[in-house]
Amino acid sequence: MNGMMISSYLSLIISSILIIFALIFNPAVWIVYGIAIVFIPLFILSLGLITMAKSNKEEQEERKEEPFIGY
Amino acid sequence: MNLMANIIINVVIAFLVGSLLLGFHRKVMARIQLRPGPPIIQHFLHSLKFFFKETSFPKTAAMPFYVAIACMYCAIWITAVIVGPISYGSLLLIFAIYAVYKIVEHNAGSSSGSPYGKMSCVRAVFSAAAEIPLFAVLVIIFFQTGTMNLGEIVAYQSANGPLIFSIPLAALMFFILLVSKSPYSPFSITKGKDIISGYETEHFGVLRGYMMLSESISWYILLWVFLTVFIGPLSLLGYLIGMVVITALIAIINTITPILNPNHSVMSQVSIAIIGIGGSLLIMLIV
Numbered sequence: 001m002n003g004m005m006i007s008s009y010l011s012l013i014i015s016s017i018l019i020i021f022a023l024i025f026n027p028a029v030w031i032v033y034g035i036a037i038v039f040i041p042l043f044i045l046s047l048g049l050i051t052m053a054k055s056n057k058e059e060q061e062e063r064k065e066e067p068f069i070g071y
Numbered sequence: 072m073n074l075m076a077n078i079i080i081n082v083v084i085a086f087l088v089g090s091l092l093l094g095f096h097r098k099v100m101a102r103i104q105l106r107p108g109p110p111i112i113q114h115f116l117h118s119l120k121f122f123f124k125e126t127s128f129p130k131t132a133a134m135p136f137y138v139a140i141a142c143m144y145c146a147i148w149i150t151a152v153i154v155g156p157i158s159y160g161s162l163l164l165i166f167a168i169y170a171v172y173k174i175v176e177h178n179a180g181s182s183s184g185s186p187y188g189k190m191s192c193v194r195a196v197f198s199a200a201a202e203i204p205l206f207a208v209l210v211i212i213f214f215q216t217g218t219m220n221l222g223e224i225v226a227y228q229s230a231n232g233p234l235i236f237s238i239p240l241a242a243l244m245f246f247i248l249l250v251s252k253s254p255y256s257p258f259s260i261t262k263g264k265d266i267i268s269g270y271e272t273e274h275f276g277v278l279r280g281y282m283m284l285s286e287s288i289s290w291y292i293l294l295w296v297f298l299t300v301f302i303g304p305l306s307l308l309g310y311l312i313g314m315v316v317i318t319a320l321i322a323i324i325n326t327i328t329p330i331l332n333p334n335h336s337v338m339s340q341v342s343i344a345i346i347g348i349g350g351s352l353l354i355m356l357i358v
Contacts, residue, residue: 022075040149042142044281049277054125
């Protein structure tokens with residue numbers, strides 16, 4: 001598991017906990033706004049990075065190479 | 072209702088309605104061009120589908136900025152949901168969010184390292200110079216109503232009638248802003264097909280799905296702001312009908328107009344802004 005997957009799982013767990021915290025404990029308004037603005041996007045992104053299909057080890061380099069060579 | 076639950080529900084509604092409206096936009100365009108077009112639900116399905124597509128990050132991308140900018144795109148429109156339908160806050164914040172959105176367009180292009188992204192990044196600066204004067208429509212609204220607060224503007228309209236009748240040129244300016252933001256717009260120079268997909272060219276797979284999600288929320292919010300500020304207090308059905316009508320109208324405009332080149336796009340928008348601001352002030356002085 002590479003660094004990106006570890007940070008994705010961490011972000012998913014942290015954002016889920018904070019969103020559930022705001023749902024259950026109903027903290028001050030500015031805290032809820034802060035959680036919503038920062039952690040809802042982070043939750044969606046980390047979920048996406050976890051669910052996305054990954055390329056094979058052999059194909060990885062080929063995918064990363066910049067396809068445009070005319071500049 | 073619990074505030075966080077309210078925010079989540081509004082964000083989900085903004086995404087669902089926004090993506091269906093963008094699907095409807097494509098459908099109307101297709102029908103005018105005598106094509107059957109994709110189903111209305113297609114934009115929504117695409118957004119979800121991209122979350123499962125194989126994604127890798129190009130070597131030229133400036134990581135982690137390349138990923139963070141997509142996250143910021145979503146964050147600013149979630150902020151707009153909070154400022155708009157949830158708290159009926161200040162229009163100035165919506166203006167600030169739109170200004171940051173132009174910066175996100177710019178940086179999404181530059182962070183990818185692709186020449187098309189970089190070209191789009193330059194064009195984003197051009198278009199910001201033209202679209203932000205259009206957003207100066209807020210000044211006219213302030214002169215007319217004496218407030219920048221969305222709730223108070225709605226209250227003003229319940230007492231004095233919709234602003235679209237008293238400051239029509241300001242409404243036209245905001246409408247042009249909506250046209251600029253719509254897909255295949257004559258003013259969408261940052262995503263012109265001559266530069267592939269502009270700043271989104273290298274954001275594919277999960278990041279594209281993420282950006283499409285933000286795009287849907289932004290479309291919903293801009294329509295919501297237009298209807299709230301210029302038509303006034305509306306029921307849920309009123310909002311839905313208004314959004315569908317404006318989307319159809321913009322789809323018709325986009326179908327029959329080619330994408331302008333950057334110079335013409337900027338000059339047209341600046342000219343409309345000058346006519347709009349000058350004309351509105353003149354009308355207010357006379358009436």
